[in-house]
Amino acid sequence: MLFYLTTLNLVRFLREDPPATTEGSKAAYDAWSHRDFLCRNYVLNALDNTLYNVYSPMEMTKSLWESLEKKYKIESAGLKKFIVGQFLDFKMVDSKSVTSQVQDMQLILHDLDAEGMKLNESFKVAAVIEKLPPSWKDFKNYLKHKQKEMGLEDLILRLRIEEDN
Incomplete structure (x- = not known):
């Protein structure tokens, strides 16, 4: 307008x-x-x-x-609070595939970016790792102690490979 x-x-x-x-x-x-x-x-x-x-x-x-x-x-301010709430409340469960849950989380991260709340790549990677389901505890610890910095796309690829195994 x-x-x-x-x-x-x-x-x-x-x-x-x-x-x-x-x-x-x-x-x-x-x-x-x-x-x-x-x-x-x-x-x-x-x-x-x-x-x-x-x-x-x-x-x-x-x-x-x-x-x-x-x-x-x-309403826009309310939308931002709603999206942040979705991000903070998001939990992965063992009953669904990790890949589909990561895609759901990517949508939330995209919404945060679209609302002007940019998160850096390292934070996004750490958030996805922290939200992995309980049965992924060992892989989660492995990822946390990994020395090499990893991007979100690299993490998603690793999760898909691990899930297929």
Whole structure:
């Protein structure tokens, strides 16, 4: 939406208050009001139909935009907490294949990256090793004491080989 409004040269109405009206500035206020009306309706038009009635009573683009930002930025923060919770609670079990569980963990790690919470490679490798199921205790200890640094892809390859054996 920001890109679209920028191309229409309307993005300033997301942050701008109306100009003060004086006798000589009626034309300027009317022009501002018309462009704010256009901007507001472009934003409303992009909303899902179920949200249109919620946000359409707002008379100015600035208040509409602030309300949308407040709602969705809070949801984004909640999403980050949810993904971190998934990562911290993730446990591998003996009843499922380690390879499929590692893939599930990779998805969580990808989501963390996508939300801007970058973890370095060594941390990811150590986290996967720590979350291996109880029956993998000996292999887990072997990996922990390994001197050579290993990347996540190398670890996944080693786990697949070990699982096949």
